[in-house]
Amino acid sequence: PGHDAIFLGTFDDVELVQEYLDDAGVTITLAEEEATPVAGVGEEEEPMDTIEVQGLGTVPIAGTTLFVVRPSPERVAVIALAENGDAAMDALDQLAAAAFSPCVESDGVMVCSTGEAAEGVGLDEGHEPPEEEATPGPEETAQEQPRIGSLLESQSALAAGVPWLVELAEESYEETSQAGETYVYTVALDPSQDALWIFGWCATSRELLEQNWEAITLLFTLNDEEVPMSSFAMMESDFEDQECRLYYALVTDWPLGDHELTTEVTFETELDDGQDIFPAGTHYYQYIVTAGG
Numbered sequence: 001p002g003h004d005a006i007f008l009g010t011f012d013d014v015e016l017v018q019e020y021l022d023d024a025g026v027t028i029t030l031a032e033e034e035a036t037p038v039a040g041v042g043e044e045e046e047p048m049d050t051i052e053v054q055g056l057g058t059v060p061i062a063g064t065t066l067f068v069v070r071p072s073p074e075r076v077a078v079i080a081l082a083e084n085g086d087a088a089m090d091a092l093d094q095l096a097a098a099a100f101s102p103c104v105e106s107d108g109v110m111v112c113s114t115g116e117a118a119e120g121v122g123l124d125e126g127h128e129p130p131e132e133e134a135t136p137g138p139e140e141t142a143q144e145q146p147r148i149g150s151l152l153e154s155q156s157a158l159a160a161g162v163p164w165l166v167e168l169a170e171e172s173y174e175e176t177s178q179a180g181e182t183y184v185y186t187v188a189l190d191p192s193q194d195a196l197w198i199f200g201w202c203a204t205s206r207e208l209l210e211q212n213w214e215a216i217t218l219l220f221t222l223n224d225e226e227v228p229m230s231s232f233a234m235m236e237s238d239f240e241d242q243e244c245r246l247y248y249a250l251v252t253d254w255p256l257g258d259h260e261l262t263t264e265v266t267f268e269t270e271l272d273d274g275q276d277i278f279p280a281g282t283h284y285y286q287y288i289v290t291a292g293g
Contacts (some may be wrong), residue, residue: 006095007079008088011049011061017068017079024068024109025054028061028081055106064113065091067100069151071108073236076155098156105150107230145223146259146291149250154196154233157250162194165251165261165287179267179281187289191254197232199263199285202244204274209236209243212271218247219264242274254291261287 007017014021014028021028029050049061061083068079080095082088094100094112103112149157169185176183189195199218203209220227232247251261263285271278 002074004076008092009081010084010088011081020068020070020077020079023070026109027052053109053111059111059113067110067152069108098153100150100153108151110150110152144255146251147253148231151233154248154250157194157196158248162196164196164198177278179279182284182286185287187287189291191256191291194250194252196248197251197261198246198248200244200246202242204242206243208274215268217266221262223259256292259289
């Protein structure tokens with residue numbers, strides 16, 4: 001129970017990880033679980049095995065792989081389920097390579113599907129745009145954005161030691177927790193270079209850490225567009241006798257030119273981390289990233 005774990009299997013194994021699926025809002029419906037058709041009520045449609053994900057929609061199990069990440073202070077559990085053994089092994093390779101670009105993700109649940117959804121069954125609109133909308137028009141390409149990785153990609157990047165934006169910056173500061181201050185970091189990188197966008201806070205005890213975070217509000221913006229907190233993975237760990245919490249996201253596929261990433265951190269009240277007292281106020285961490293020159 002105290003170790004991170006990967007559960008790999010097929011959709012026949014759902015009862016073994018049911019608590020994680022329930023917590024993630026995932027419902028697996030297998031055809032044999034369907035009620036017996038009532039005689040004399042017309043021709044019955046062939047029952048379909050489906051995956052329903054809260055916030056995404058419903059897809060057939062055929063041709064679909066499901067990844068679920070459930071982090072907790074004690075460990076991170078990753079569930080990978082596929083329709084058969086061969087597909088499960090492919091899912092393990094996909095997990096190891098963090099190759100999730102053709103998938104859709106919401107709140108730690110990722111669906112990678114090659115199956116065709118039946119009429120009335122599919123992912124919610126907005127996650128997979130119609131084919132005619134796939135190529136953006138001139139107005140949409142005016143402000144191209146770097147890509148924010150999925151939670152799985154971000155977690156894999158952190159484990160692999162992908163550098164933090166602050167580590168790539170020309171500037172460094174001895175003190176970065178003065179309310180009202182703006183800390184500017186200048187970063188030059190290759191368009192294909194990965195970087196982690198991170199904010200963390202530590203305290204001398206778990207109780208103080210929880211109290212501090214109740215009074216901390218975060219706002220992330222990328223080129224003046226807000227990036228939702230759901231795009232950021234979270235990790236809690238002890239570091240140098242302190243309890244810490246990190247919010248982090250992989251940023252990659254940088255379009256050429258300048259990009260501005262801002263982390264706005266507001267202390268709603270005075271904070272005591274067990275070593276120092278920090279006044280209420282807002283701090284700004286501004287990363288000016290130049291890609292490809």
